[in-house]
Amino acid sequence: KQEVTQIPAALSVPEGENLVLNCSFTDSAIYNLQWFRQDPGKGLTSLLLIQSSQREQTSGRLNASLDKSSGRSTLYIAASQPGDSATYLCAVRQGNTGKLIFGQGTTLQVKP
């Protein structure tokens, strides 16, 4: 059974710092991995999608990497800003049902 773990559960950093969020999964047979952002009381916003054949994806200040063989993904946020404060969720897709298996998330606080 696939399990997705995100460490740390919470992170507080000063503005401007570069940071890395970690995601690990137990079964390497995945279709893809997707990173989401969730603001308090709001829905999920898709940040980056990495296909199983890809090593990384970039969007603006965000870079996500995938090492399928070791069951790990990282989300790198460059030059963090207070507006980046949110919960970041990673999710892996297995099989052809489209089901995503989510980690518990990392709650990020960027202090001005």
Next chain:
Amino acid sequence: EAQVTQNPRYLITVTGKKLTVTCSQNMNHEYMSWYRQDPGLGLRQIYYSMNVEVTDKGDVPEGYKVSRKEKRNFPLILESPSPNQTSLYFCATKRGAEQFFGPGTRLTVL
């Protein structure tokens, strides 16, 4: 604007009173699904639909029903809600490999 909409956004109800949470998408996506989010348990899939008239159970389908009579709508039905169905519910669609989520419906069952 491409979007997934859910209604209502907030609902407080009582045990046993049937309710429906609607989900609608304007992107002509074939795939739709429902998740619930609970503290400590994260997001778990309730039901999904690969296309019109095709639905299947996710990981936590007990106490829920769905229907997919047309592509744009995928309502979640709670025939007899119970307090353990108090949760934050999300509808999602998929375009290619990427999934998109609605704004969520916060349901409280007293």
